[in-house]
Amino acid sequence: MFEIRFHGRGGQGTVMAAKMLADAVLRSGRGECLAIPEFGVERRGAPVTAYARISDKPIHARTRLYNPDAVVILDPSFADDPAATAGLKRGGEIVLNTEKSAAEFASRWPGLRVHAVPARRIAVKHGLGPATSPMVNTAVCGAVCAAFNLADARSLEAAVRETVPAKVEANVAAAREAYALILEEAGHAPA
Amino acid sequence: MRKVLMGNHAATLGAVLARAQVVAAYPITPATQVVELIAEMEAKGEFSGRFMRIESEHSAMAALLGAASAGARCFTATSSQGLAYMHELLHWVSGARLPIVMVDVNRALAAPWNLWTDQTDSLSQRDTGWIQLYCATNQEVLDTVLQAYKIAERVQLPAMVVLDGFTLSHVYEPVDVPTQEQADAFLPPWDAPRRLDPAAPAGFGAMEGPKGYMRLRKRLALDMERAEDETERAGAEFGREFGRDYGVIETYRTADADTVLLTSGAVGSTAKQAVDELREAGRKAGVVRVRLFRPFPAKTLRRVLRQGQKVAVVDRNYSQGQQGIFCEELKAAMYGLPERPEIYGYVAGLGGGDITVELLKEIWLETDSGKASALEPAWMEDPR
Known part of the structure; x- marks a missing residue:
């Protein structure tokens, strides 16, 4: 079982990032996946949490998750919030939407592995929303699939096509760009 | 084909695959997407039944009471306060022996306001003469809507398919969606034994004295009791068709x-x-x-x-x-x-x-x- 918690803000497509991930996992045949929104009254800009459980066996637990293997931070403002890493397992991993390098977070999160993805920059480049609040979810989903080897690029692309309501090609391009970037960095990372 | 679906949309596809002919509904969190998707599918020509937007849950059930009396296969979805508002009509529908299928997405009753899951809404309706089936996965939601029609129509009683608010309704997971041909092979069209028909006039909803009332209630009780075996039977038949078995x-x-x-x-x-x-x-x-x-x-x-x-x-x-x-x-x-x-x-x-x-x-x-x-x-x- 691999458990992920997503932190974003209303309007960033946090829940859809988790749903796209579930779809990509299904299509790539790498196991079962549940995408679980943290249930509340949605408001633009308010903190949004979602979860994903991935397993090669049937998933029975239908609850929030409290000790994730990884956290995914869609909104960089949560990087300073201790709630974003609360309960994260020892040796856990973080996918962070940032234009800084992963090495710059080594002292903030000792013992945790950081995957830095410039999702904001990628989203803006592909014209996904205004520069002040771009839709980063497809880029982030691409990064997550690559960082944890959860889906191949073709399954990711199909999942994005199935989910996004508009700007399909731009979203596919953003997801693929982030996927390739993280894959390349993982390739260069020390074993 | 397996598709990643939220529980609410699994319920919708169950109703669409069952070829529901009349859907009347009023939206309420967390059940809204069940009927929202039916309205969308109707607009796109993917749902051949009639979707009625209506002013309240009470009126929605009243509209289905009429449509089911005319022999239509009927569907609706609601939750919490909306279900409570339907209460009077729930008794009427079971007494009139109309096999309407409804999805209830469990949500706590006010006060205080609360949107989240709690079974007290559906369980408050336990004495209304509706069959009640509770689901554990999104797959089971879709499968149970199909089975509910079969059970309801065999015993001529309405059925409520219940799923947890948010915990199922808004959670996405892979669901095997049957083809229309598979669904049709499992669930034949509903052929109502009595129906409103101008060509064959009959009385509906007449007054009945104590002796007749008691006799009809006893008959309803026996058919409700029969629903335990009919649920097993429909679950086994479903298993033969789809490879997924269900019991009581x-x-x-x-x-x-x-x-x-x-x-x-x-x-x-x-x-x-x-x-x-x-x-x-x-x-x-x-x-x-x-x-x-x-x-x-x-x-x-x-x-x-x-x-x-x-x-x-x-x-x-x-x-x-x-x-x-x-x-x-x-x-x-x-x-x-x-x-x-x-x-x-x-x-x-x-x-x-x-x-x-x-x-x-x-x-x-x-x-x-x-x-x-x-x-x-x-x-x-x-x-x-």
């Missing part, structure tokens, strides 16, 4: 269990994880998930639960002044048997509190150790 209850690792968790809805799925962990620690744990609540599957439960066994009933619902509702129903079903299990009640997760694996293990351990009270329910909460 689901048991998990109960064969040699000393103590079992008895629960319903999505908690019945989480309980399997708790039992797997208890088994790994050498404990003889099992799960009984009650899928059919009305009629209460007393016959099956009397066969499965045995003397010497402890049963921890986990209720995400409460009857004020009494106890958890599944617990009281189970006690009533077992009373009078010369040999019966010990039954302990736990109330948890009201208003959407998380019923976690850890909480279920704690409940199991408290019951197994003999520390629980057999007279009073224990209120339990995960402190996180």
Whole structure:
């Protein structure tokens, strides 16, 4: 079982990032996946949490998750919030939407592995929303699939096509760009 | 084909595959997407039935009462206050013997306002003469809508398919969506034995005196009782068609269990994880998930639960002044048997509190150790 918690803000497509991930996992045949929104009254800009459980066996637990293997931070403002890493397992991993390098977070999160993805920059480049609040979810989903080897690029692309309501090609391009970037960095990372 | 679906959309596809002919609904969180998707599919020409936007839940059920009287296969979805508002019509529909299928997405009743899951809304309707089926996964939601039509039409009683608000309704997971041909092979068209028809005038909803009323209620009671076997039969037929079997209850690792968790809805799925962990620690744990609540599957439960066994009933619902509702129903079903299990009640997760694996293990351990009270329910909460 691999458990992920997503932190974003209303309007960033946090829940859809988790749903796209579930779809990509299904299509790539790498196991079962549940995408679980943290249930509340949605408001633009308010903190949004979602979860994903991935397993090669049937998933029975239908609850929030409290000790994730990884956290995914869609909104960089949560990087300073201790709630974003609360309960994260020892040796856990973080996918962070940032234009800084992963090495710059080594002292903030000792013992945790950081995957830095410039999702904001990628989203803006592909014209996904205004520069002040771009839709980063497809880029982030691409990064997550690559960082944890959860889906191949073709399954990711199909999942994005199935989910996004508009700007399909731009979203596919953003997801693929982030996927390739993280894959390349993982390739260069020390074993 | 397997598709990632939210529970609400699994319910919609069940109704569309059942070729529901009339859908009348008023939206309410967390059930809104069930009918929103039907409206969208109708607009795109993917749903051939009639979708009626209507001014209230009470009117929605009244509209279906009319449509079903004319012989149409009918569907709606609601939740919480909306279901409560339909109450009067629920009695009417069952008394008129109309096999309408409705999805209820469990949500707590106000006050105070609360959007989250709690079974007290559907269980408050337990005496209305509707069959009630509780689901544990999104797959089961789709499958159960199809089965509900078959059961309802065979016994000529309405059926409610119940799923946990948010915990199923808004969670995405892979669901095997049957083809229309497969659904048609399982569920033939509804051929109503009586219908409003200008060519063959008849009286509907006439006054009836005590003797006639009593006789009709007895007939309804016998047909409701028959629904226990019909649910098993429809579940087995579904299994032959789709490879997924369903019964009135689901048991998990109960064969040699000393103590079992008895629960319903999505908690019945989480309980399997708790039992797997208890088994790994050498404990003889099992799960009984009650899928059919009305009629209460007393016959099956009397066969499965045995003397010497402890049963921890986990209720995400409460009857004020009494106890958890599944617990009281189970006690009533077992009373009078010369040999019966010990039954302990736990109330948890009201208003959407998380019923976690850890909480279920704690409940199991408290019951197994003999520390629980057999007279009073224990209120339990995960402190996180």
